[in-house]
Amino acid sequence: MTEKVAPAQTTSPLGLGASDHAALRRRLEQAIRRSRKRRSTGVLAALTFPVARDVDPAAIALLCRRPGEPWFCFEQPDRERSAIGALGCAVALESRGPDRFDDLAKRWRALAREAICDPPDGPRGAGLIACGGFAFAAEGGASPHWSAFAPASLHVPEVSLARRGDEVLLTVAALAQADDTADGLLAQIQRRLSELASRPLPLLDPDPAERCTVAASTPPEHYEHAVARAVERIGAGELEKIVLAREVQVHAPAPHDPAAVFGVLRDGFASCFCFCVGRGEDVFTAASPELLIRRDGMRASTLALAGSTRRSADPSVDDHLGEQLLRSDKDRGEQQIVARRIERALRPHSVWVAAAEEPVVVKMANIQHLATPIRAQLRKPVGAIRLAGLLHPTPAVGGEPLDVAAPLIPALEGMDRGWYAGPVGWTDTNEDGEFCVALRCALLSGRIARCYAGVGVVRDSDPAAELAETDVKLGALLPVLAS
Numbered sequence: 001m002t003e004k005v006a007p008a009q010t011t012s013p014l015g016l017g018a019s020d021h022a023a024l025r026r027r028l029e030q031a032i033r034r035s036r037k038r039r040s041t042g043v044l045a046a047l048t049f050p051v052a053r054d055v056d057p058a059a060i061a062l063l064c065r066r067p068g069e070p071w072f073c074f075e076q077p078d079r080e081r082s083a084i085g086a087l088g089c090a091v092a093l094e095s096r097g098p099d100r101f102d103d104l105a106k107r108w109r110a111l112a113r114e115a116i117c118d119p120p121d122g123p124r125g126a127g128l129i130a131c132g133g134f135a136f137a138a139e140g141g142a143s144p145h146w147s148a149f150a151p152a153s154l155h156v157p158e159v160s161l162a163r164r165g166d167e168v169l170l171t172v173a174a175l176a177q178a179d180d181t182a183d184g185l186l187a188q189i190q191r192r193l194s195e196l197a198s199r200p201l202p203l204l205d206p207d208p209a210e211r212c213t214v215a216a217s218t219p220p221e222h223y224e225h226a227v228a229r230a231v232e233r234i235g236a237g238e239l240e241k242i243v244l245a246r247e248v249q250v251h252a253p254a255p256h257d258p259a260a261v262f263g264v265l266r267d268g269f270a271s272c273f274c275f276c277v278g279r280g281e282d283v284f285t286a287a288s289p290e291l292l293i294r295r296d297g298m299r300a301s302t303l304a305l306a307g308s309t310r311r312s313a314d315p316s317v318d319d320h321l322g323e324q325l326l327r328s329d330k331d332r333g334e335q336q337i338v339a340r341r342i343e344r345a346l347r348p349h350s351v352w353v354a355a356a357e358e359p360v361v362v363k364m365a366n367i368q369h370l371a372t373p374i375r376a377q378l379r380k381p382v383g384a385i386r387l388a389g390l391l392h393p394t395p396a397v398g399g400e401p402l403d404v405a406a407p408l409i410p411a412l413e414g415m416d417r418g419w420y421a422g423p424v425g426w427t428d429t430n431e432d433g434e435f436c437v438a439l440r441c442a443l444l445s446g447r448i449a450r451c452y453a454g455v456g457v458v459r460d461s462d463p464a465a466e467l468a469e470t471d472v473k474l475g476a477l478l479p480v481l482a483s
Contacts, residue, residue, distance in 0.1 A: 031176035046117035057085030057161035088158030100152035101389025123164035133424035146418035148279035210253035224463035245454030273436035286441030307331030307370035383431030
């Protein structure tokens with residue numbers, strides 16, 4: 001159920017005004033009554049209101065979090081300064097196994113249906129949301145360093161902020177249970193709001209006293225051998241493509257600062273999806289170029305991204321590299337494999353699916369890719385979480401055919417991908433939302449940062465060249481973490 005309350009002036013930049021306070025009390029009381037009547041495990045109540053345009057959602061999430069609590073920020077700066085920041089957890093939705101996407105989609109739909117809140121309005125991601133991510137594999141993240149990140153984990157935050165352009169909206173939420181009181185829940189929300197303060201992100205130390213140590217988790221020769229074995233399998237006709245990744249660790253003299261790292265990423269990769277997901281004391285962060293799915297009503301959009309080359313500081317050389325990429329039979333073939341699979345996955349659920357006839361070159365700060373935008377008109381409502389599950393993993397991060405590639409990936413890589421190459425993003429009470437693919441990413445655990453990068457292996461792949469391509473992709477985060 002949704003109730004729209006006219007925005008009121010707030011008494012402080014991040015506080016509740018008198019009319020908002022009264023409206024939130026009414027919603028909490030209604031949620032408590034509903035929880036008692038239906039003998040449910042709780043009903044969500046939330047209120048959304050505007051705050052000052054200079055409030056930075058990501059800075060709130062990064063700098064105002066309580067020790068050990070979950071938090072989330074998700075930005076695409078070039079897209080009208082689009083940003084979401086979230087703190088705390090009113091409800092945790094977690095699952096595992098092959099049905100984890102459908103499981104979370106059903107549970108979120110049930111919570112959203114009962115919630116007493118504002119309808120989604122204003123910047124995308126405003127209002128009551130669930131945010132988080134999924135591991136690459138159905139049971140992924142079994143290694144100790146991934147223990148804080150469940151194979152499927154979406155949290156409904158206690159506080160979230162959404163920005164687009166100069167509009168910033170703040171949402172507070174609580175799970176009202178039968179034995180709660182409105183006064184008790186209000187006091188809890190007020191305490192949380194009193195802890196929020198908008199201030200700039202810290203800067204990375206440009207000249208640290210001690211240097212970091214960088215080392216691959218396995219020797220480079222191991223990766224080249226894995227690529228060679230994959231090419232043999234492809235040559236034997238077992239599969240068309242497989243994506244293989246490697247891990248590089250950065251050991252720092254002091255714990256990595258996610259706030260400073262995120263600030264560098266969003267400044268340097270403004271066209272990417274820059275995110276941080278905090279679970280306990282561990283942080284998963286990235287500047288990903290790849291949209292998995294964006295759902296807006298009955299419209300869905302995605303991006304087939306595969307094939308890459310380096311950038312050059314010389315504009316003419318840079319353009320030449322892009323043109324070579326566009327004309328590369330190997331890269332275009334790899335790209336077509338991804339686009340075909342995405343279209344095939346969307347078609348049964350769509351009135352039509354439209355893909356660009358030719359791929360385009362997309363330039364990032366340190367790399368350029370072949371990309372094919374794909375749009376679909378849905379036949380019936382399919383929520384963002386379920387759409388993410390229908391598409392994941394695309395051949396851009398998995399392989400083709402998937403049932404052959406899936407067991408080969410861990411066998412050849414020799415590592416636990418955890419959330420690397422999984423979907424990360426958010427959904428709202430209309431089940432709209434967006435998820436990117438977790439690429440150009442790192443898991444920060446105190447002084448250790450684990451960076452991940454992979455490449456698509458096809459019939460013509462050269463092991464040494466594929467190893468060099470992973471170095472280019474690792475160039476997004478290694479210079480930031482190893483400074």
